[in-house]
Amino acid sequence: MYKIIGIDGQQYGPVSANQIRQWIAEGRIEHQTPVFVDGAKDWNFTGLLPEFASLFAGGTPPPIAPCPKCFERQLACRFLEPRP
Numbered sequence: 781m782y783k784i785i786g787i788d789g790q791q792y793g794p795v796s797a798n799q800i801r802q803w804i805a806e807g808r809i810e811h812q813t814p815v816f817v818d819g820a821k822d823w824n825f826t827g828l829l830p831e832f833a834s835l836f837a838g839g840t841p842p843p844i845a846p847c848p849k850c851f852e853r854q855l856a857c858r859f860l861e862p863r864p
């Protein structure tokens with residue numbers, strides 16, 4: 781069973797995996813919708829759960845690789861910081 785936090789900030793559930801799949805198909809759940817799986821320690825994002833990741837366009841995005849120049853120097857990457 782699963783619980784989600786909707787875009788309205790309300791918690792929904794517990795609901796079945798089939799209900800989550802239906803909400804994804806209806807566009808009511810995005811890949812970054814917070815979801816709690818019964819028995820888990822923490823909340824996760826729906827798109828990161830293997831049972832739902834393939835239901836989103838493009839699947840699970842790959843992790844962002846560090847900037848090689850900044851990684852070599854062990855510096856914070858200035859290229860990824862938001863600009864004013």
